[in-house]
Amino acid sequence: MPNLIAALVSRSDSGVDQLVASFARSLIARGRRVRGLVQEMHPDEQGCTFSLCDLEAGKRYAISQDLGSCALACRVDTAGIAEASEVYRRLDDNSTELVIFNRFGGLEAQGEGFSAEMADIMSRGIPSLTIVSEKHRDAWLRFTGDLAIELDGRPQALEEWFSGAYQDALSAHES
Secondary structure, eight states: OOOSEEEEEESSOTTHHHHHHHHHHHHHHTTOOEEEEEEEEEEETTEEEEEEEETTTOOEEEOBOOOOTTOOSOOBOHHHHHHHTHHHHTOOGGGOSEEEOSOBOHHHHTTOTTHHHHHHHHHTTOOEEEEEEGGGHHHHHHHHTTSEEEEOSOHHHHHHHHHHHHHHHHHHHHO
16 A cells, blocks of 8 residues: 655755656646645856745745855755745645645754644645655654655656555545
8 A cells, every 4th residue: 555655765866856846747737636846946156046836826936045156054045945835834635636845855854844834734644745865864764754655766656656645545535
């Protein structure tokens, strides 16, 4: 029986955001009710900036701070993360078949970022998918216990997981 919580654990960020975004948009194009945020990278003179895109409304939230070209500190803008969290707080269980969390990253590993929203939505039995970098894998395992599975980076693995998780969620709501 597939789990309702899944993560793509990645050693590098190469293509994983695009994979999840393409998967989510493919499901939406097929009439599935997918909600949440996907991460987008925007190259600039300092390397790149990041934003989160609301899959339902298309609104973008800037999540990178401009710390200057010599900065070594984390560039994540926690104010942008807090603003984007509205996407998860407005979710309706009855109109959501899958929730995408852009990342379980450093903030979530420390109990911040979207960790409260993740815990709430996951506890409601809605299939949930995120990306976890290898360096945050142990924190992810502590956060989810044995409730989550890890998927490889094949589009078919995502499709198979969602198909099973969706059917399991339907069965649970009918009981």
